[in-house]
Amino acid sequence: MLPKKRNRRLLVVVSVIVLLVMGFPAMSALSGEKVKITYWHQWTGQWTPVLEDLAHRFNVACPDVQVKAVVIPQDFGRKLLTAVASGNVPDVVSLTGAENLMFAERKALVPIDEIMEPEELTEFKDWAMPVVTEVNTYKGHIWALSPYIDVESLYYNKNMFQETGLDPNKPPLDIDTLDKYAEKLTTYDAAGNIDRIGFYPSWGLDLWGTVFGGTLMKGDEVWFNKDPKILEALKWIVSYSKKYDVKKITAFESSLAQERAAALDPFISGRKAMEQQGQWVIINIANYAPKGFSYGVTPCLPYPPGGRENSLLVRSSYGALAIPKGSKHPKEGCEFALFWVGYGHERDRAITMVKGGWMPLAKSPWSQPIIRDYLSKYPEFDTFRKILFARNWTMLKTPVDAYLFDRLGAARDYARLLKKTPQKALDDAAREVQKELNRLLRKR
Amino acid sequence: MKRSIWAKRKVGLFFICPWLIGISIFTIYPFFASIYYSLTSYDVISPPYFVGIYNYKELFTNDELFWKSLYNTFYYAIFATPLGIVAGIGIALLLNLKVKGIALFRTIYYLPAIVPIVGASILWVWLLNPEFGIVNALLYRIGVKGPGWLADPTWSKPSLILMSVWGLGGAMLIYLAALQDVPQSLYESAELDGANRWQKTVHITVPLITPAIFFNLIMGLIGAFQYFTQAYIMTGGGPADSTLFYSLYLFNNAFRYFKMGYASAMAWILFVVILVCTLTVFKSSRKWVYYAGKGL
Numbered sequence: 001m002l003p004k005k006r007n008r009r010l011l012v013v014v015s016v017i018v019l020l021v022m023g024f025p026a027m028s029a030l031s032g033e034k035v036k037i038t039y040w041h042q043w044t045g046q047w048t049p050v051l052e053d054l055a056h057r058f059n060v061a062c063p064d065v066q067v068k069a070v071v072i073p074q075d076f077g078r079k080l081l082t083a084v085a086s087g088n089v090p091d092v093v094s095l096t097g098a099e100n101l102m103f104a105e106r107k108a109l110v111p112i113d114e115i116m117e118p119e120e121l122t123e124f125k126d127w128a129m130p131v132v133t134e135v136n137t138y139k140g141h142i143w144a145l146s147p148y149i150d151v152e153s154l155y156y157n158k159n160m161f162q163e164t165g166l167d168p169n170k171p172p173l174d175i176d177t178l179d180k181y182a183e184k185l186t187t188y189d190a191a192g193n194i195d196r197i198g199f200y201p202s203w204g205l206d207l208w209g210t211v212f213g214g215t216l217m218k219g220d221e222v223w224f225n226k227d228p229k230i231l232e233a234l235k236w237i238v239s240y241s242k243k244y245d246v247k248k249i250t251a252f253e254s255s256l257a258q259e260r261a262a263a264l265d266p267f268i269s270g271r272k273a274m275e276q277q278g279q280w281v282i283i284n285i286a287n288y289a290p291k292g293f294s295y296g297v298t299p300c301l302p303y304p305p306g307g308r309e310n311s312l313l314v315r316s317s318y319g320a321l322a323i324p325k326g327s328k329h330p331k332e333g334c335e336f337a338l339f340w341v342g343y344g345h346e347r348d349r350a351i352t353m354v355k356g357g358w359m360p361l362a363k364s365p366w367s368q369p370i371i372r373d374y375l376s377k378y379p380e381f382d383t384f385r386k387i388l389f390a391r392n393w394t395m396l397k398t399p400v401d402a403y404l405f406d407r408l409g410a411a412r413d414y415a416r417l418l419k420k421t422p423q424k425a426l427d428d429a430a431r432e433v434q435k436e437l438n439r440l441l442r443k444r
Numbered sequence: 445m446k447r448s449i450w451a452k453r454k455v456g457l458f459f460i461c462p463w464l465i466g467i468s469i470f471t472i473y474p475f476f477a478s479i480y481y482s483l484t485s486y487d488v489i490s491p492p493y494f495v496g497i498y499n500y501k502e503l504f505t506n507d508e509l510f511w512k513s514l515y516n517t518f519y520y521a522i523f524a525t526p527l528g529i530v531a532g533i534g535i536a537l538l539l540n541l542k543v544k545g546i547a548l549f550r551t552i553y554y555l556p557a558i559v560p561i562v563g564a565s566i567l568w569v570w571l572l573n574p575e576f577g578i579v580n581a582l583l584y585r586i587g588v589k590g591p592g593w594l595a596d597p598t599w600s601k602p603s604l605i606l607m608s609v610w611g612l613g614g615a616m617l618i619y620l621a622a623l624q625d626v627p628q629s630l631y632e633s634a635e636l637d638g639a640n641r642w643q644k645t646v647h648i649t650v651p652l653i654t655p656a657i658f659f660n661l662i663m664g665l666i667g668a669f670q671y672f673t674q675a676y677i678m679t680g681g682g683p684a685d686s687t688l689f690y691s692l693y694l695f696n697n698a699f700r701y702f703k704m705g706y707a708s709a710m711a712w713i714l715f716v717v718i719l720v721c722t723l724t725v726f727k728s729s730r731k732w733v734y735y736a737g738k739g740l
Contacts, residue, residue, distance in 0.1 A: 075699070077699075077700075077702075078699045081488050082488070084489055085488045085489055102702065106487055106489045106490055106702075107489070107490075193575055247591075247592055250574070250592045250596060250683075251574035251592055251595065252575065253595070254573060254574055254575075254594065254595035255573055255575035255576055325489075400701075402700055402701060403701055406696070406700075409682075410684060410685055413597075413682055413683045413684040413685075414684045414685075417597055417683060417684055419597060419684050428508075432508065432509070436701075439502075
């Protein structure tokens with residue numbers, strides 16, 4: 001008799017505990033407790049506080065949801081993949097760029113079009129620039145939302161122009177003039193090493209190939225070795241190795257390799273008279289440039305005859321906001337993503353631009369007084385806005401983006417270091433990338 | 445009696461349990477699992493898809509970078525390992541001299557071995573900087589125009605080999621211990637026979653420290669074939685794939701392109717390469733390694 005009684009008592013206690021445990025989330029929801037979500041991003045250093053401020057503003061604007069921004073400084077893709085595989089994922093992430101479509105291809109993300117209501121999505125698409133969703137559209141789904149894209153142009157040092165006898169109000173607008181100016185602005189030290197370079201096309205072949213009017217991929221076909229304009233761009237990069245002596249240019253470039261911190265940017269520190277750079281450098285110049293530093297920005301990157309004016313290469317955008325598969329709060333994660341993009345929160349988006357330099361991809365935030373003030377303070381920013389709104393973008397979307405990036409970089413290296421002819425370097429890289437792509441396509 | 449031994453064993457087993465569980469989960473299981481994964485196409489998220497020997501076939505017949513990375517690794521192993529032995533013995537011989545302050549010199553030469561590899565790598569990036577680096581600055585003083593080092597595909601591998609000599613402390617310590625183990629009486633009898641310093645080194649010292657050389661050769665070879673961290677940090681495989689070592693390419697395949705099956709196949713090929721090299725050295729050791737009391 002006694003054991004039975006004890007059993008019954010035990011059953012009651014266990015039932016109460018189970019009810020309490022199971023009912024707790026529902027009770028907390030009823031009592032209005034906030035949904036807590038986690039946001040992973042990779043912005044370190046000076047950018048981390050900007051993202052923390054963004055999260056804080058979201059928490060104020062959307063009181064039902066509490067976001068925590070977590071910075072993942074290294075191996076983001078690997079950590080995210082492990083998180084997805086283990087099922088312990090953040091609710092929303094800013095992707096790395098090169099791995100975006102790889103994650104989409106492997107269905108490690110929840111499509112945004114499956115989270116948002118169709119009407120809401122239609123309204124959002126009307127509000128945002130098409131690039132926000134288009135660059136992240138793959139196999140019929142929108143896998144992420146790009147809160148911004150980077151826009152590049154040519155920065156030039158007006159003081160150095162004056163010293164060299166060049167008109168600071170007439171920067172180079174085409175490749176021939178750029179080359180001539182670069183030669184004039186280059187100086188050497190006593191040992192014959194390059195002390196300051198006028199200009200060097202240090203950025204990727206993807207960027208310059210597009211400026212030259214080339215196409216890197218045509219659907220699932222690797223095209224960069226077949227397009228004469230990409231070859232022309234690579235030959236132009238190689239011409240710098242020949243003109244300035246490959247050893248000298250390599251020594252100079254590698255002496256800059258460690259100077260990637262904002263204050264040590266080679267353009268700001270005066271080691272480059274002209275440099276292709278993104279819009280964010282304006283803030284770095286404002287914060288770190290020496291007194292009297294005078295600079296200008298060309299209306300767009302200089303391009304050769306037959307090249308692209310206002311060329312803008314958009315490839316698997318860095319920072320695109322996505323919801324990883326397994327997210328416990330995809331709706332709330334998406335709500336945060338929309339906040340970041342600025343949808344319905346134009347003023348907040350304007351603040352984010354002023355603090356971080358990330359340009360909004362919709363018209364309405366630009367009419368916010370805070371941005372108008374900002375543009376009058378930094379008129380150079382307007383150049384980047386104009387390039388953005390010219391919408392002459394080329395999208396590069398491939399699930400083997402990381403591999404393409406590596407092999408295109410290697411092709412550039414082989415050619416620039418005069419180890420292969422430009423055509424051979426492109427052919428070899430194209431063969432490798434096509435093989436990799438075919439392997440992935442075959443698997444489908 | 446038997447029972448009490450078993451009871452003691454249980455306590456022992458209990459205490460080594462964390463290690464046993466650790467090695468089972470993190471070493472033994474992945475070791476065997478990778479055999480299976482090497483026969484699959486696997487990207488961590490989707491379930492592995494059996495492809496048979498496709499990965500191996502691709503590597504051998506259709507992957508130029510595989511051969512390039514293998515070449516780079518062999519190049520490094522062939523130069524860095526013997527150089528490490530010669531330099532290690534040389535330094536150990538010097539540090540075996542009875543001079544004043546020898547303890548200080550020994551400490552100085554051993555110090556680089558305890559510097560974390562990442563810190564040392566970043567330091568060497570600066571030392572070998574073509575424009576600002578101290579190495580080229582010193583060369584310039586003696587009228588030599590230094591090369592581009594890590595930025596030049598011709599010099600990038602030699603740069604890393606040069607750097608490997610800097611971290612010889614561990615091997616040097618083993619040679620030093622072996623040197624101190626050489627019986628003094630042998631030198632004395634050689635001196636009575638009129639042997640000079642060189643003859644004593646070649647005919648007494650070197651043969652008697654061959655077990656230490658053998659050990660360092662094996663460890664050096666394995667280390668060279670697994671060379672990764674410095675290249676990952678200092679060059680990332682460039683310029684123009686000149687420092688794309690086998691382990692780095694394996695890492696890229698696994699964690700940059702998420703081809704775990706392909707990377708597993710690469711790991712097994714590396715295992716076989718190391719096994720063959722080690723067995724060859726072991727086999728040859730009968731001819732050149734002398735153990736006290738056996739060969740002498």
